[in-house]
Amino acid sequence: MERKITCIICPRGCPMTAVIEGDSVRVSGHSCPKGEEYAIHECKNPVRTVTATVRVDNRRDTMVSVKTENPVPKGSMQEVMAALRKITVQAPIHIGDVVLKDIFGTKIVATKEIL
Numbered sequence: 001m002e003r004k005i006t007c008i009i010c011p012r013g014c015p016m017t018a019v020i021e022g023d024s025v026r027v028s029g030h031s032c033p034k035g036e037e038y039a040i041h042e043c044k045n046p047v048r049t050v051t052a053t054v055r056v057d058n059r060r061d062t063m064v065s066v067k068t069e070n071p072v073p074k075g076s077m078q079e080v081m082a083a084l085r086k087i088t089v090q091a092p093i094h095i096g097d098v099v100l101k102d103i104f105g106t107k108i109v110a111t112k113e114i115l
């Protein structure tokens with residue numbers, strides 16, 4: 001199987017081709033080793049950082065921006081978003097505060113301050 005992948009590691013955005021045969025991935029089109037590593041990761045175990053907002057319970061019409069502390073499997077993003085829709089937080093909130101302790105092996109942390 002062949003996949004076209006655009007490298008997102010740096011602004012150059014190299015267009016790459018990954019040929020997947022069993023467990024092996026051959027990459028072409030990359031300009032540096034980071035691109036090859038990214039393409040292999042995208043084919044074998046794609047992950048994403050999820051960003052979202054969570055409702056602040058004790059502040060009228062207020063949401064706080066949050067993100068996963070580490071990337072999660074790409075296929076789990078909908079589940080992460082569903083979990084975040086169910087929770088609320090209490091102000092004051094500081095950048096880096098944990099709003100959800102463990103989801104797919106990582107934490108959800110605040111990226112905005114609400115005093």
Ligand code: SF4
Pocket residue numbers: 007008009010011012013014030031032033034035036
């Ligand atoms: S392959 Fe290297 S040079 Fe090309 S976009 Fe990726 S990181 Fe940048």
